[in-house]
Amino acid sequence: MAKRPTIHDVAAAAGVSRGTVSRVLNDDRYVSPAAHAAVRRAIAETGYVVNRAARSLVTQRTGSVVMVLSEPHEKLFEDPNYSVMIRTAIKRLAERDVSLVVMLAGDDGDRERVLRYVRGGHADGVFLMSTHAGDTLVDALVETKVPAVAQGAVIGRETTIPYAAADDREGARQMTRYLVEQGRRRIATITGPMDTPGGIQRLEGFADVLGRKASRKLIEHGDWTQLSGESAMARLLERTPDLDAVFVASDLMAAGALSTLRAAGRRVPDDVAVGGFDDSSVAATTHPPLTTVRQPLAEVAQETVRLLLTLIDGGGPVEPVILPTRLVVRESA
DSSP: OOOOOOHHHHHHHHTSOHHHHHHHHTTOSOSOHHHHHHHHHHHHHHTOOOOHHHHHHHHSOOSEEEEEEOSOHHHHHHOHHHHHHHHHHHHHHHTTTOEEEEEEOSSHHHHHHHHHHHHTTOOSOEEEESOOTTOHHHHHHHHTTOOEEEESOOTTOTTTSOEEEEOHHHHHHHHHHHHHHTTOOSEEEEEOOTTSHHHHHHHHHHHHHHGGGSOGGGEEEOOSSHHHHHHHHHHHHHHOTTOOEEEESSHHHHHHHHHHHHHTTOOTTTTOEEEOSBOOTTTTTSSSOOBEEEOOHHHHHHHHHHHHHHHHTTOOOOOOEEEOOEEEOOSOO
């Protein structure tokens, strides 16, 4: 069996010292571009692979971060937004040779597993995704002192946990203003969960534009799933049969609302205009294609990664990042 190449082999092939190779592997900034290129070339030529266990003893780092999704397991596969966030985070972390571990925290057993994993020193940092207000896991993770950031603000910890997010409130204003400008007079909304920042801020943006017209009978709540959009739309039609537009706080819920409207014999957009939020892959495949608000999910993920790596490198404190949204007009409104 051929002997695995070592750091000494890399140093010999690159014509540099073992210490220089070590500094390149640990992303030390005090390495000349020429030496850096020589080491990288030698690594490729020799087929050297970093021994993570040995490296972690030196750097006191695991080379991995954990993404915690505080939702039931099925939502990971139903909502396309999560795949965008995960894919982007994996790509950006790979540029630093850092691995991403995805863990779900949808129930008490899941939350305990996440906490044991982080307390056990298996992660250099934590991403929080889709966190709900009052989640005890958040407080427990903060107590571990492991660097943590969130995709979207963590309600109640906006000043202690850095985050990156789209401008949910302004995005909701954009959609609601557009529906008003289209001459719609009875505009309803289906919100996300009211213990999440997206649920709260998108409802606030809707109310900012409509003022007193945003009455309680025109507001229904969903949980980001397509099924919740179907049932919320049915309740709105039963309570307010003369509504002529609905702003739905996610594309997936909007797909459910479209299904209910179709079953009720309501034409879209002739009888009822429908607007969504996300501009996910769902938006272009509904019938009719969905007018929606684009939130830059890939950019949000990139910024979240940047914030976390800055904290891991000891470069904090960092400030929240809020990215602009954009109205995308298709055929549903």
